[in-house]
Amino acid sequence: MAGISIRNLVKSYGSFTVVPDLSLEIADHEFVVFVGPSGCGKSTLLRIIAGLEPITSGELYIGDKRVNGVPAAQRDIAMVFQDYALYPHMRVYDNMAFALQLRGMPKSDIDSRVRQAAAMLHIEAYLDRKPKELSGGQRQRVAMGRAIVRNPQVFLFDEPLSNLDAKLRAQVRAEIKALSQQLRTTMVFVTHDQIEAMTMADRIVVLQGGVVQQYDTPEVVYERPANQFVAGFIGSPTMNFFAVEWRGDAAVFAADATPAPLDDALGARLRAAAGKAVAGVRPEHFQVVSANASGIPVQIKLVEPLGSDTLIHFEVAGAAAIARVDPSLKPKPGERLFLKPQPGKIHLFDAANGRVLP
């Protein structure tokens, strides 16, 4: 087991820089998820840790060992690939045993490790099959089994759930989480799916343009996003954003100068930011209030019943917005109602650079 330390890492392809200057500490036993949109550098970073991509400059440590230039074969890491990357000519058993055979481990030890991992992943029945005889979910388990038998210092996962259907994805997600708690090995998991990031991670690294936007626990990333990008990326449906201004002695929506429901503390922060900011409210942080409770008057444009919740689409000061409401309200398109952000659930971001306002 080992932690990972990335220090001032730069990764360029010719004149194109993917990761400009990144430093990151992943603690031993920690489950860290790299999340971000396509092209944010998350997979490149994982491949750098794996030793599949060279570092342009900076340092990378796995445990106490500096591994710049150390081949993947000598890093004692295991990786689960997006496309599983099973060896097609080998049986499941041999796929799992391969790395151990390369290390010259005695046959009896290999056998017990493979069978133990197979039992853990419920794939004992498939050990004699070739990968092409397995379903997507089964192949995914074999790929995990191949990593588990190694008992490596670090597990790396490169979007391993993206090829599974929604139901299976949820199931395997839970299994990986359980596995991480059972194995207590350092794990780095790459995904573009923020639900995977939120549900599995001890800490999340939100990346954009090769730059760490926020590195914290899922709760903090969700509750106190560091900037507008993180606020918009984490959470589904995404956070609603409205341009707000301080005009005269009140906060208003910039688009139509109607009153914005900011309390005194938020008003002070808005004034401190030269009177201009972006307010963010998550769909689940709106509450439906009565007409006299100083809520924002809205007209429902679209209703999406999800069963457990209902999403209503509406406009506030010309900006499209979504709120998650109780399905017992039975909202209807065209209906008018009053919405109010829950106390303490409005986020204010700098209008120029998107950073959260202090």
Added chain:
Amino acid sequence: MNSTLLSETLIRRLNTAQLVLAGILIMSPTAWMVLSSFKPSFEVTAYPPTLVFSPTLENYVELMQTTPFFSYAVNSLVVTLGSAGLGLLFGIPAAFAVSWTRISWPAVLALAARMAPGTLFLLPWYVMFRQVGMIGSYTALILSHAVITLPIVIWVLLPSFDNIPRSIFEAAQVDGCSITRVLWKIALPLVGSGIAVAAILSFVFSWNYFLFALVLSNGDSKTLIAAAFNFVGEGSTQWGALMAAATLIALPPLVLAAIVQRWLVSGLTLGAVKG
């Protein structure tokens, strides 16, 4: 509707006619060769050619009596197997390296060597091999024929290696394989059919290559195809024996070419990755 059907029928018939025509053009010299080998010598050059004749083995008997046919066959086999083996030995790692590094100029260079006329190499080789006393040796013939086989191996195997998902090689690296081991343990078993095709094509092309053997061999190391040339004299040509020799020489490549077809279809990498 009717016009569509009509044009479809017409297209199908034209396709068939085209295939039949191509088949006749390709097969008629071969058929002429085989039939001539069974004709009495006076009928081989008869004009117009006779299609009905009493088949005879006299040409084959003459061939066996006047030439050490089996010695030449052994020579051909040694040179062909040697050069095909040499081509595979160097071509497999070369193709893998080109695929791995995505640096393609060495493969293009090898292809250029194959496309250049053989006479371009022949004179320098003749001088070089004569200086080191290797004219007439198997080694000289095997080395020269490797120019034929090496590009074949590289260019047949290159797409096979390219078709293996990169992640499989990366998984092997993460599992602890050096690049050599990736080639040996992972890539090679996955391109088995490509290797078979490359080996057989190398064999066929080397077996049939005439020019180098004609100049670089001697009486002891002459290959079949060069030996067959002996039947072409300055004043007269023994067409019957020549056709018998040509028929026998054509047999191994024909058999191998038939085998290749079985290997061309392969689904080995199926199931390795998603989908």
